[in-house]
Amino acid sequence: GAGVSQSPRYKVAKRGQDVALRCDPISGHVSLFWYQQALGQGPEFLTYFQNEAQLDKSGLPSDRFFAERPEGSVSTLKIQRTQQEDSAVYLCASSLAFGGGYEQYFGPGTRLTVT
């Protein structure tokens, strides 16, 4: 079956531009996660959804970051007024349920470069 897909795969934005990153999770997966991965580092948690409810957004680095999943499937991560420090790979993952050791299935990521 289809895995997690993300688009675009690469995005170059000028400083100050707004960007929107899309994630299509595996069909039927309840939980959806966003991570930020800087070069040479492990993924850092940003936010988490269970269906359409955003249950944890403690990892969002600033109020310029906003995520939504209005119908409990596709999710969008929006970054307003991008800054150079936002340059990273943004990973989306989904899992069948939450908690209790469910593994996450990751998409290929969107590499954002802010110039």
Place this chain on the structure above:
Amino acid sequence: AQKVTQAQTEISVVEKEDVTLDCVYETRDTTYYLFWYKQPPSGELVFLIRRNSFDEQNEISGRYSWNFQKSTSSFNFTITASQVVDSAVYFCAPHYGQNFVFGPGTRLSVLP
């Protein structure tokens, strides 16, 4: 914050050698899960293994095995008879409650 340490930044081995990747984590939780993920050059993280905190029985799955020691908060991962295709960055990822934390990763290079 609950911390994960992967002390080995980079490891190089020759094909067919066994290699062990170390992971030490900090937690105040009594119940949690431990994962290892692999990130090949293509960039997509791939789930490898999972262990829960209340079962310290070590297991083998194909060429993969793991050694979980709750008393020392370590969850080491071994690849037996390594292959070139095993070259990737490996992440240890404890899952505590609603937090899924990734270690900094160990870059494994398997040379032919």
